[in-house]
Amino acid sequence: MTAAETPVLEVRDLQMHFPVGGGILDRLRLGRGGVRFENPVVHAVNGVSFRIAPGEIMALVGESGCGKSTVAKSIARIYRPTGGQVLLEGEDIAQHGFARMLPVRAKMQMIFQDPYASLNPRQRVRDIVAEPLLEQRKGADRATVRDEIAALLARVGLNAEHAGRYPHQFSGGQRQRIGIARALSVRPNLIVADEPVSALDVSIQAQILNLMKDLRDEFGLAYLFISHDLSVVHHIADSVGVMYLGFMVEKAPRDVLFARPRHPYTRALLSAAPSIKPRRDVEEIALSGEVPSALALPSGCCFRTRCPFAWERCAAERPKLQALGDGQQVACHLIDEPERDKA
Amino acid sequence: MAVTSVLRSEFFHNYRHSASAIIGSGLMALFAFAVIAGPFLVAQNPYDIAALDLMDSYKPPVWLEGGDPRYWLGTDGQGRDVWASILYGARISVFIGVVAMLASCALGTLLGLVAGFYGGIVDSVIMRIADIQLSFPSILIALFLMSAVGTGVDKVLIALTAVGWVVYARTVRGSTLSEIEKEYVQAARVAGLPNRKIIRKHVLPNVLTPLIVIATIQVGTFVLIEASLSFLGVGVPITQPSLGLLIKNGFDVLFSGLWWTSVFPGVAIMMLVFGINLFGDFLRDELNPRLK
Amino acid sequence: MAQESETPLLAVRDLRTWFHTFSGVVKAVNGVSFEIGEGEVMGLVGESGGGKSVIGFSVLGLIDSPGRIEGGEILFDGEDLAQAGEERLRHIRGRHISMVFQDPMTSLNPLHTVGRQMDEVLRLHTDLGAAERRKACIDMLESVGISRAAERLKAYPHQFSGGMRQRVVIAIALLAGPRLIIADEPTTALDVTIQSQILKLMRRQIAEKGASMILITHDLAVVSEMADHITVLYCGKVVERGRTRDLIESPAHPYTRGLIDSIPDPAARHDRLRQIPGSVPDIRALPKGCNFRERCPRAQALCAETEPDLTKQHRSLWAACHFPLVPGDVQ
Secondary structure, eight states: OOOOOSSSEEEEEEEEEEOSSOOOHEEEETTTTTEEEEEEEEEEEEEEEEEEEETTTEEEOOOOSSSHHHHHHHHSSSSSSSSEEEEEEEOOOOOOOOOHHHHHHHHHHEOOOOTTTTTTTSSSSHHHHHHHHHHHHOOOOHHHHHHHHHHHHHTOOGGGGGGGGGGGOHHHHHHHHHHHHHHHOOSSSSSESSTTTTSOHHHHHHHHHHHHHHHHHHHEEEEEEEOOOOOOOHHSSSSSEEEETTEEEEEEHHHHHSSSOOOOOHHHHHSSSSSSOOOOOOOOOOOOOOOOOTTTTOSOOOOTTTTOOOOOHHHHSOOOOOEEEEEEEEGGGGGGGGGGGOO | OOHHHHTTTHHHHHTTTTTHHHHHHHHHHHHHHHHHHHHHSSSTTTTTTTOOOOOGGTOOOOTTTTOOTTTTTTTTTTBBBHHHHHHHHHHHHHHHHHHHHHHHHHHHHHHHHHHHHHOOHHHHHHHHHHHHHHTTTTTHHHHHHHHHOOSHHHHHHHHHHHHHHHHHHHHHHHHHHHHHHHHHHHHHHHHTTOOHHHHIIHHHHHHHHHHHHHHHHHHHHHHHHHHHHHHSSSSSSSSSHHHHHHHHHHHTTTTTTTTTHHHHHHHHHHHHHHHHHHHHHHHHHHOOGGOO | OSSSSOSSSEEEEEEEEEEEEEEEEEEEEEEEEEOOOOEEEEEEEEEETHHHHHHHHTTTOOOTTTTEEEEEEEETTTTTTOOHHHHHHHHHHHHHHEEEESSHHHOTTTOOOHHHHHHHHHHHHOOHHHHHHHHHHHHHHOOOOOOOOOHTTTGGGGGHHHHHHHHHHHHHHHHHSSSSSEEEEEETTSHHHHHHHHHHHHHHHHHHOOOOEEEEEEEEHHHHHOOOOEEEEEEEEEEEEEEEHHHHOOOOOOOHHHHHSSSSSSOOOOSSSOOOOOOOOOTTSSSSSSSTGGTTOOOOOOHHHSSSEHHHHTTTTEESSSSOTTTTOOO
16 A cells, blocks of 8 residues: 555544443442442453555454454544544544444445345345445436446346345345345445455355455455455455554555564464465464453563563563554564564 | 235135134134124014013023024014124224224334333333323223223223233334344434335334234223123223123123123133134244244 | 275265255255275265265264165175164264264353363263273363363353363363264364464374374364374265375366365455356255256266266376366366
């Protein structure tokens, strides 16, 4: 991506914190100091920034609980971000109310993970696909809409007679195509895709990934592509952000990241991914332990509790993303002290 | 087309092979018929004073000595045909049960949707009222309300609705909470649908199924509560006697050997509620996939 | 495979497990045969609806109505488990054959401590005294990488994270020294860094104990790193089997080829993935002839008429295909 181009999406210091646990009575705690209220907060996203150029596919990878889906849903404004900016074609939509979001919805749509849960079982396919369209064009001509839906269904590989059926009559891959048609219906410039192929069989996965790439080429779409699967990300993304515990730990163009991963977590992810090819001489970084709770973040570097290289500085000081050239950015103290990088 | 698809469905197949479903729905159909056609089945209108003859009072059922072939279940103290009274009384009982159920269902579903969808303080208020409501026996609350507002069919309906909405509200709130986590509700948000439309198009249709069972069984419960209220003298007025009131009227003379005026309406209530519960159990098994 | 050598540990012959549902007979497993020798790991691969999990449940005798084993033999150490009574199966399960499922919560009882659940296995299947059992439990937990094992025996399943829970399940599965472990998608619910820990652990434990394993998974990459042999299923039938390397490097069946090509390969710089067109047919209404022909690029008239049998192909491979691929073919 060139710096001069206006990005279709720019996210600055996005934060999303969720309060835990329901009503007033649930939060009441009786302790030695008498009665007090607890307000525990899940730190799901802690200051994430990135930008996506028109037609670019940017992937966010990480393991469960790393906040990648929360980033997607905050951008798509299913959630209202706790802090930071979400600039869609220059307009900050982070705190928009319902009425101001409506025109934004025509520029940005979303594809969901679970092809079984993302379609209302009681709606016909044509009503599902037309839903975003009808909100944008109140009182649209029925015949025009019907023709548009038929064309959309054809474009994603379904046929017109499918329009009158219900979701349960379709396979997982076909349902995901319906979800894609729904997102496409308003001709958005950006599609947020939250794990769009992880629930599909591998042969169907390939079909959907190919379809998404074709649509990018045809409509000039940009994608924010959320995934935990590195081989999928390597196939589809132009640039990749690696997330851990709500932080972006590394960010780079695809080829740079896969050829020269710098953050210990990225390296561990790459070495842990199973492959059908016999092992090349990949550096093995085995991680011990598991991801700490987002209720109580570790001090300093979020990754230090599992990092094989961690030393005192990592507990004391939170590393910031530093640019390394070739568009690569890494948040790790090892960059300053490379002599410690000995496994 | 639609008919054949129903006849071929798994639901209908299981229905045909379930004794409780057939007996239950048979009893329900019997009462539905009695409620609709009742007045045409009997010669005497028990509430037309002109049609009553005090000479005919306390006739025993026809198979006992002194029975009158015109009154096969006997008569009461005013010479009213017990069979005719049951047919007329069942109309009122079933009407109250069904209408109160519909009102409870509508109110409870609305409150449950609002509580579950919006959460926060609205949710807390609605659900705490429901909790308080549930910590008293429903008959007690109904009794309390009736003594406050007075008797009458409309008052009974209000009392039953005030008691009955809670179960719908709780169920609907629970399903709503799980529905709004589903991706299709999030997809509707991304599509730009306003909250009211999301509730109406996406949440409501998907929380209704479990209510069918509750609603069915509740009609039976309401018939019983109404009977209890009327028996206690705070239910329907004497001019519109339900089955419960018939039992009460006969109860005074029950131990003088004139048992038929009280026992036959009792048997009618039992059959009605039994039929509803049998069918309700079948529906529960069919509609709850976890029990399969 | 262990065809001619000594008797295999497990030989499944022409297994048919059908489900009689209201909307028709689902022939989930329809004539599947395979063998596993002592100390071998066999991968059972296929997409959803392939019948791979049903095979695992059939071997364990855990098929419930409306499912039924319609025919075939499940010879474990020469004994036909398909004919064995529930009593006998209960003895074999846990003692000689144990299982690891995808969701550790389904195999752990949330109401009992881990220690109690482990102790129960040993009480049922061994003659050890209480102190010996406790020691065996602690040793086993430590060997699957759980620290402070003595303390952790008192913990309940929910006090463990997903990866730790799967370690506990594996510990329980290994406890009675079984000769065969059936692992059904053991790492599918886990993150990739945890998955690699668990896979390493399983590989080491199996090798140390000399046990055999059936690894059921949809993930070719996982089996290719774990298994000695692979059996590929499609619509309830074996379409191909053979040694892992042979099958991954040059499969004979177009379906296997398609599965391998569908995996994005970082080394190959294609813009598009090769994909298998269409989707798995409805198993209640399978096409005549070869089940795969409607999605197959090599299908010809013959494929619509007769269903191919499993025949010997190049190297160690057996495939059910009229027009199999040979090494060097490009599909």
